[in-house]
Amino acid sequence: MQVTETLNEGLKRGYTITVTADELAAKVDEKLVEAQPEIEMKGFRKGKVPMALLKKQFGQRLLGESMQDAVDGAMEQHFKDSGDRPAMQPEVKMTNDEWKEGDDVVVSLNYEALPVIELPALDGVTLEKLVVKAEDSAVQEALENLAKSAQNFDDKDGAAEDGDQVTMDFVGTIDGEAFEGGAAEDFPLVLGSGQFIPGFEEQLVGVKAGDSKDATVSFPDDYGAEHLAGKEAVFACTIKAVKAPAEAAIDDDLAKQFGAEDLDALKAQIAERLEAEYGQASRAVLKRGLLDALDEAVSFDLPPSLVDAESKQIAHQLWHDANKEDTAETDHSHGEIERSEESDKLAVRRVKLGLLLAEVGQKAEIEVSDQEMTQAVIAQARQYPGQEREFFEFIQKNQQMQQQLRAPLFEDKVVDHILEQVTVTEKEVSKDELQKAVETLEDDAS
Template sequence: MQVTETLSEGLKRELKIVVPAADLDSRLSARLEELKGQVRLNGFRPGKVPTAHLRRLYGKSAMAEIVQNILNETARKTLEERGERAAMQPSFALPEDEAEAGEVLDGKKDLSYTMTYEVLPSFELGDFAGIKIDRPIAEVTDEEVDAEVAKLARDSADFATKDGAAENGDRVTISYVGKIDGEPFEGGADENGQVTIGSGRFIPGFEDQLIGAKVGEERVLNVTFPENYGAKHLAGKAATFDVTVKDVAAPVAATVDDEWAKKFGLESLEKLRETMREQMQGQLGSATRTKIKRQLLDKLDELHSFELPPTMVEQEFENVWNQVTQDLQRSGRTFEDENTTEEAAKADYRKIAERRVRLGLVLSEIGEGAKIQVTDEELQRALVDRIRQFPGQEKEVYEFYRSNPEALASLRAPIFEEKVVDHVLGLADITDRTVSREELLKDEEEGQASA
């Protein structure tokens, strides 16, 4: 086999590879010998089928299999010998001429093809030990727990039918038919819809127009669907709802005590408060983690500048851009609504893609140097968590990941990233700063909006 470099430009490489016909024929002969003991043909005893006959029947398919194996072997061995790491799977350009390809498959002509790939860049890691990190910390107060318990009591309140008109906070049972331009629309009717006035769960203006309604009363409600409404055929359109009130029920104030707490599977009110505090503190902890991770990634990005594999950047950009455009379509918004243009947005998101690729390579280099590994147990837990997201399809999802190395790698990558981040944070100079819950979560919301 002869390997000749035809391109070395930046991170791009192209090699011309020639595999002699004699080598191909030798491999084919060995493969046909294997097939002798496997195939069953009428008129021949097992293992006694002439090789020439096998070559006529299976020669081309066996040679196609051999060529594929050669491509894989060549890629692996060539990269090892050259001391290079491919950024992505190499691509191959095989003979396009049908006659030439046929001669190769018949073992009569050398296999000549090109292998194109991009190498991972070599770079020096910046001095990340001792990076200064500001860690905002918020503690859940008793007053916040009290407020959350009170909210739970309101949200889980029982209702009792009452006489008189509906008020804010009441639950109204109605039958209704929605119409646009006087014609009923699909999904706009219900015989026993329940609306809690003030919950904000219906179209803006719908609940307010039920205030003062009584059992047996008929009303026509006038509303306008939001511009970003999920059903595109309704978004932004004016509609009417013909409503008949069937029941008005007022919330029954819950007695917040141990008995009430048992409704939620907890033995006492104190245990309920403890559980809620833990959940709220966990939320704050996640917000803190996100904040310091963003700081860390920002600083690592500042420390490193090197050439990036173009194909990796392009693939990452496509992933980001597809998500952006899908989000805009779902919300019914445009780039103009976001005070930008498609061209400007593409430029911004390409920078984000470059940052992601650069940080991915930096984190990988740090993790490799620190010998950080994702254990089989960690990967198995991630797989189980993923499978649980698809109830009823557990077997199919498991088989998909088991037979798809790239999909399995997508589960391993975030675990590896978090472990590397933990490693770097362990070396960082972290200063704790106490903030309020509102400040911590507000900052987090702003950070997500900015991202």
């Protein structure tokens, strides 16, 4: 077997791999010898079929397998000897298209190698971590928002308005006949909430406690229950109470509604949650600062194919961001989106930092544990209530989705590893100052 270099320009590599006919025949014989003890054929005992007969019976099929094994083995040995790591799937092509049995096999191997990356010195890097404490005013604002969301209602004497809660009994009929699921007692309905069929709630505006009111509505044509779809129904409503919305008092009772022992405990929970949110935002700012420092500190050749693929993906996303009002987020029926100077610039940075972080992680032997992956899957599954099992099964069968979940976990662990080697100082700032820093990140990314 012979491997001959045909291209060596920058990171581009090209080789010709030649597998001689004798080597190929030896591979076939090797496979036949290996299989012979288990082969049974009429007229021969198991394992005693003559080699010549085996070759006639199975030789052609094993020839293709042997050819593939020989080429794969040559490639594996080449990457081991050269130390090259292909940036993307190598291009492998048989060059003698008119090959016939007895000919040598000649294959071209082309790829872009990942660059050799020298890790930068980090001892001189100094970063600033923004620290925000949960101020009393922020806690109070959160309490007031909780009080508004508590949706308490007080009895009122007047007529019901939008936003009021009406408690009623009702019976629905179609052509004078009651239908299943069309009746309820002591049902609380907030007018304007859109909880009922379109047109129903509007007809209850103006009712008072003790009133009787018939509401006539039509079920939508696409209503879930086919026997009701498109039908006109009359709901006979008996109004028992009308209540106006009232904010809950900020006290121990409010705290208990949200699972806290008392108001002080609720305040402590809110402060902890706020500071956790501030911490996440602060980390994003700190991480950007680190990546900026790394981007400036290192320089190496980038595989053009990776930059090209990344730039196309970025250009596609930028196009959707610019046209999201005109197209659905999942609509990809548009033509090819051309790369731009902006997408190329972002692609260079992303590929460069991605390769650098991967190199740091590999040399530091950083791995994402099974437990960390499980926690990530659980977190994602919570976004699909009632379908958690299906989501788990989907992830287990989808290697690409597993990689999408693993990649950010790996990156964060590498970032944490690097942050341990640089100097990080803390600076206490206000919530508004942190918000401004986050907005700057978002502006730079757009």
